[in-house]
C-alpha cells in the first residue's frame with residue numbers, strides 16, 4: 274500500500290519501456306502508440322480504456338519532450354454485423370445492410386452524419402476532445418478504398434499458405450472474438466451463439482482454398498463473398514457473392530473494395546505504422562487470441578515486430594439508470610462526462626494499473642468518489658501527497674498541451690447535488706443557498722461553481738430515481754407535530770431559536786448536533802457518547818420527516834440552508 278518516494282506510477286514505467294523500444298526499433302522517428310475502435314454502434318464507456326491506456330503513456334512521453342503519434346484506428350470498414358437494440362431512429366429495415374461496410378450503412382434517421390460509422394464516431398470524437406486526448410484518427414475505409422495497403426494485401430495474398438499454416442496452429446483452440454472490448458454480457462452471448470466474429474475473422478473455409486482477403490460485393494456491397502481463384506502473377510481475383518449471386522474477376526493490383534481478414538489486418542497495420550505500444554482487452558490473453566496470432570503473423574509474414582501490448586481489465590459501470598438509456602442502454606463516455614468532469618474521469622484510468630479492473634459510478638458512489646478526489650486535490654495543495662498519487666493527479670488535471678478546464682470553486686459535489694435536488698435547478702435560489710454555505714465568502718455567480726454544478730445537476734436529474742429525490746413539504750405535518758412530547762417540542766424550539774445566529778454551513782452543523790446535547794444537559798461542545806449518538810439520530814430522523822417526509826435525505830445543514838429559514842420555521846413550528 275505505502276509507496277516509496279522512488280517508486281513511479283505505471284504510466285511512467287510504460288513510458289520508459291516504450292521510449293527505449295522505439296529508439297531501438299526506429300531511432301529518430303516519432304514514437305507510435307495505437308488504439309482501435311469499431312463504430313458498429315454506440316461506443317461503450319468500457320472501450321474508453323482502449324484509448325486512455327495509450328493516451329496516458331503517449332502524454333507522458335510527450336511531456337518528456339519526445340514526438341509521439343497516438344493513432345486511433347476507426348475500424349469503420351468492418352462489416353455491419355447486427356442491428357443494435359434500442360438505438361433511436363432505426364427500424365428492422367437496417368437488417369438489410371448486414372454485411373456491408375459500416376460506412377455504407379445509413380445513419381439513424383435524423384442524424385447529422387452521412388453514415389452509420391460517422392454517426393457513432395462523432396459522439397466518441399467529442400468526448401475525446403473534452404477529455405484532452407490528442408490523436409491521429411485513421412479511417413480504415415479511407416485507407417482501404419484509397420489503396421493505401423495495396424502492397425501489404427498483395428504480399429499477404431502471395432503468402433496465403435504461410436498465413437493459413439500459422440492460423441491452423443490455433444484453429445483447434447478456442448478462438449475469441451476480435452479485439453474491441455465488449456460488455457461482458459454481449460461477449461458471453463456471442464460465445465454462446467458460437468457465431469460470427471471468430472469464424473469470419475481468419476478467412477478460413479471456402480472450397481477454393483484459403484484467402485486472407487475478402488472483397489465487398491460489386492453489386493450488393495456485402496461481404497458474403499467467396500474468393501474462387503487468384504493468380505499471383507496477374508493478381509486476377511475471382512469471387513462470387515453468396516447473397517445476390519453476383520460474381521466478377523478483378524485485378525487486385527488496382528482493386529480497392531475489400532479488406533484483409535481481421536487476424537491479418539491487425540498485424541499488417543502494426544508493421545505498416547510501426548506501432549510500439551497497443552494494449553488490448555483481457556479477452557485476448559487466450560492462446561488463440563488475435564494478439565497472440567498477430568504476433569506470429571507480423572513477424573513471419575510482414576517482417577515486423579509485435580507492439581508492447583499489455584492486457585487491460587474490464588471497466589464496469591455501477592448503477593446507470595435505465596431512464597438515461599436513450600442510446601441503446603449502452604453507457605458511453607459522453608454519458609459519464611454529463612455527470613462528472615473530465616479530470617475526474619481521467620483520474621479513474623490514471624490511478625489504476627491497466628490490469629486492475631474498476632467501476633465507473635453512476636450511482637450514489639459518485640459522491641464518495643468526488644470526496645476522495647477533493648481530498649487528493651487538498652493534499653496536492655498542501656504538499657502531503659504521495660508521489661504516485663501526485664502523478665495520477667497531474668495526469669488527470671491536464672496533458673502535455675496544458676490544463677483542462679476546471680471548476681474555479683470546487684464546492685463538494687454532494688452539496689451541489691443536494692442543493693440542485695431541492696431547488697430543481699432554479700438559479701437564483703441555488704446562488705442564494707450556495708452563498709449561505711459560507712456567508713463570509715459569498716458567490717458572485719454560478720460560473721464559479723461550474724461546470725461541476727452542471728454535472729451534479731445532470732446526475733440528480735438523470736441518475737437519481739424519483740423515490741430518492743428530495744421533495745420539501747409544502748405544508749407542515751400537523752399530525753406528526755401534534756404527536757410530539759415535550760422533549761420533541763423543546764428540541765424543535767431550540768433549533769428554531771438558533772437559526773438566525775447559525776445561518777451558515779458550519780453554524781448549522783454546530784446547531785443540529787448541539788440541540789440533542791443541550792437536551793441531554795451537556796455543553797454544546799461535549800464529546801459524543803453512545804447515548805448521545807442515539808439521541809442525535811432520532812432528532813435528525815424527526816427533522817427529515819418534518820421537512821421532506823422521509824427518514825433520510827441530504828445532509829441536514831445543507832438541507833436547512835436549501836429550504837430557507839422562513840420555510841423551516843413554517844414546517845417545524847410545533
Ligand SMILES: [Zn+2]
Nearest residue numbers: 490493514517
Ligand atoms: Zn452481392
